[in-house]
Structure formats: C-alpha cells, structure tokens
Amino acid sequence: MTQDPSRIALVLGAHGGVGGETAIALARHGWTIRALVRDPSKAPRRPDWSYVAGDAMDRETVVEAARGVGVIVHAVNPPGYRGWKTLVLPMIDNTIAAAQVSGARILLPGTIYNYGRKAYPLLAEGSPQKPKTRKGKIRVKMEARLEAASARGVRSLILRAGDYFGPSAGNNWFGQGLVKPGKPLKAITYPGQRGVGHAWAYLPDVAETFARLADREAELPAFARFHFDGQWDADGTAMTSAIRRVAGVPKLPIRAFPWGLLGLIAPFNETMRELIEMKPLWRNAARLDNRKLVAFLGEEPHTPLDQAVAETLAGLNVTLPMAARHALSPSRPRTSRAA
Incomplete structure (x- = not known):
C-alpha cells in the first residue's frame, strides 16, 4: 500500500521526552512514524x-530521511544542556x-526561555523576546x-510551553530536581519560592496538542506560533501539594x-551553568497566554494535575508509600479545557 506523504512524520529525537510523546500522539492520530536515531539496534524499537x-x-x-514526509518533528537537543552553543x-x-x-512543515517544541523579564508575567506569542x-x-x-525560512517557502509550527514533566520526560526539573527517579519518595526539593507562580507542561498533553495542530496543518500560516498554558501553578504550591x-x-x-551548591560546581560543569541560568524563571512568575491556541482548536488538552503527577512518578520509578500505590487508579481518561 502506498503511503500518503502528507501523513508521514519524521521525528528527530523520537526516543527523547517530547519527541517520543509527540510521535506516539501523531501515530494515535493516524500518522506513520519515521524515527531518525543514531543506532537503531540500540534504540527501544516500536514495531x-x-x-x-x-x-x-x-x-x-x-x-534524505525527510524525503516523502509531511512534517518533521524537531525535538532533538544536546543531552544534559551541554553543547548548546x-x-x-x-x-x-x-x-x-x-x-x-x-x-x-517543521514542528518545534518551544520554551519560555527566549523571553526576558520585561515580557512577564503573561507571555503572548508576539511578546518581545x-x-x-x-x-x-x-x-x-x-x-x-x-x-526567515518561511520567506523561502519553508513552513513551521512552534508550540511554546513551560517546564516539561511526564512519565517519559528527559531533561526536566521535575525528574532532576523535585524528586529522585528510581528512589523512594522521602522529600520534595523545590527550586522556586512560595507565592511565585510557575508554568508546567505535561508532555502527553503537549504531544496531543501538536497532533491536533498537525491534523490541521493546511489551515496554518507558513510561520505559526501557539502558546500552551499547561499546568499553571499560581503560587508555587500546586505541584508540591499534588505530589503530597x-x-x-x-x-x-x-x-x-541547593542553588548555592550549584554555584560552586558551575565553574567546572556546563550542565550546572545552564541550570543556574534558569534561576530567574523560579524567582519570577511567567505564564503562557493560550487564547490563540484555544481559539484555533476550541480547547487545550489537559490532564488533571493529580493524574499527571501519578503517571509521572510511575514513569520515573519513584517508589511511593504502599497505601498510595494501592489507591492509584492505573488509568483515567484525559480531559480538555478551554482556558
């Protein structure tokens, strides 16, 4: 059977957090997935x-890998924040x-890193960068x-979101800061301050949003940008309360x-230097305005926070108290919300 090229997706970073989840969501929407990986024999393969x-x-x-595809998911990043330059x-x-x-069309997972403090606290697609x-x-x-490439006929879609978390997330604050993967949950380490809002993005919801936008790719302008609101923690306590x-x-x-400890290590470690640069995002509230996204899709995919946290902890192999493990439902339906 001949494949419809408009429904084939090349995914760069298919075994990373956002790339993998986006590939799964696209496949669920009927897309054929072509994954570019360094060594297919070592990758966890999907039939x-x-x-x-x-x-x-x-x-x-x-x-060559992109020949005959309809979208390219550019979800590849240097590991551990190293080598960005x-x-x-x-x-x-x-x-x-x-x-x-x-x-x-290129699908790029965007962030709020490209905004400065003068654009806070509510970030629109056109806010100054x-x-x-x-x-x-x-x-x-x-x-x-x-x-610039859109002037040459190259189409792209940027979906900006806050800090990723999820059962298969890669480099992220939840799994590298708040909890310890593969360990018993004995405490939460929180980088922010009480009273300061923070933007979180549950990866399966981000991926579902990408898939819905890709399904309507022909309706988008050549250079399209949307903001994903996600799990907004208004005062810096919603995420820690959900974990509890x-x-x-x-x-x-x-x-x-331990920001101070990072400062001591940073001169000798590139990853620590990059993490320290993110400190202002934990000291200042910055929320993504999703009204344009909701106007286009009608809603933003949204998993209830407790369900998202439970699935994330399970995916990170964080050991919970026995009572909590018995109480958790293995799966619940995902909902959506307008704004």
Whole structure:
C-alpha cells in the first residue's frame, strides 16, 4: 500500500521526552512514524515505526530521511544542556534544509526561555523576546531562522510551553530536581519560592496538542506560533501539594533547592551553568497566554494535575508509600479545557 506523504512524520529525537510523546500522539492520530536515531539496534524499537540510522548534525542524512514526509518533528537537543552553543543552531539549519527539499512543515517544541523579564508575567506569542541567558538567546536565533525560512517557502509550527514533566520526560526539573527517579519518595526539593507562580507542561498533553495542530496543518500560516498554558501553578504550591496527595503523605518534607551548591560546581560543569541560568524563571512568575491556541482548536488538552503527577512518578520509578500505590487508579481518561 502506498503511503500518503502528507501523513508521514519524521521525528528527530523520537526516543527523547517530547519527541517520543509527540510521535506516539501523531501515530494515535493516524500518522506513520519515521524515527531518525543514531543506532537503531540500540534504540527501544516500536514495531509500527520505521527507523533511519543517522545523526541530526549530518545534513545529508536528515535531508534524505525527510524525503516523502509531511512534517518533521524537531525535538532533538544536546543531552544534559551541554553543547548548546555549538550544536543547536546547526541542527535546526539541517532540519530547515530538509524541509525545503521535502516540502514538510517543521514542528518545534518551544520554551519560555527566549523571553526576558520585561515580557512577564503573561507571555503572548508576539511578546518581545529579549532574554538575558545564553540558552534563551539561542532559542531566539532558532525561531528567527524558522521565520526567515518561511520567506523561502519553508513552513513551521512552534508550540511554546513551560517546564516539561511526564512519565517519559528527559531533561526536566521535575525528574532532576523535585524528586529522585528510581528512589523512594522521602522529600520534595523545590527550586522556586512560595507565592511565585510557575508554568508546567505535561508532555502527553503537549504531544496531543501538536497532533491536533498537525491534523490541521493546511489551515496554518507558513510561520505559526501557539502558546500552551499547561499546568499553571499560581503560587508555587500546586505541584508540591499534588505530589503530597498522590503519595498520600500530607506532610511530606519540602526542601529548598541547593542553588548555592550549584554555584560552586558551575565553574567546572556546563550542565550546572545552564541550570543556574534558569534561576530567574523560579524567582519570577511567567505564564503562557493560550487564547490563540484555544481559539484555533476550541480547547487545550489537559490532564488533571493529580493524574499527571501519578503517571509521572510511575514513569520515573519513584517508589511511593504502599497505601498510595494501592489507591492509584492505573488509568483515567484525559480531559480538555478551554482556558
């Protein structure tokens, strides 16, 4: 049977958090998944996906892998926040080149890093992008290259969201800060301050949003941008309270994140330097305005917070108290909300 190229998705970063979840959501919506991975023999394979061996830094490989596809999910990032300065822009350039040859639309998971404090506390798609951080400035350049490419006929879609969390999330504050994967849940380490709001994004909801937008790709402008509100923690206590409820331990200790220790390690560790740059996002409230997204889709996919937290803790193999493990339902339906 001949495949419809408009329904084939090439996914870069298919075994990462956002890339993997987006691929699963697209497949659920009837898309055929083609995954670009460095070594298919070592990747956790899915029988309904096809695999192409290659590196996102190799332009020829990306261009060839993208032939005959309708969308390219650009969800590849350097591991551990390392190498952003030298790797991120060449990778997006390769994806742009592939999209120009194939005619595919690029799907880019965006962040709030590319906004500076002057744009806070409510971020619209067109809010000024004047970041102070290195990572934020690179994000601005990524998006600028996509916008410039639209003049050459390259279509793209950026979905900006807050801090990712989920059962298969990669680099993220939830699994690398709040809890310890694979360990008993004895305490929560929170990087923010009480009273300061924080934007969270549950990856399966982000992925479902991408899939719904991809289904209506033909209705989008060449350079399309949307904001995903996600799980807004208005005062910095909603996420920690949800973890306590799911764990069944109302007084589970909440500890301050050791920012000072990171400062001591940072001169010798690139990952720590990148994490420290994100500190202002824990000291200032920045929420994404999703009204444009809701106007287009009619709703934003939204999983109840406690369910999202329970699924995330299970995916991270965090050991909960026995009573909590018995009380949790294995699965509940996902809902949506308007705003």
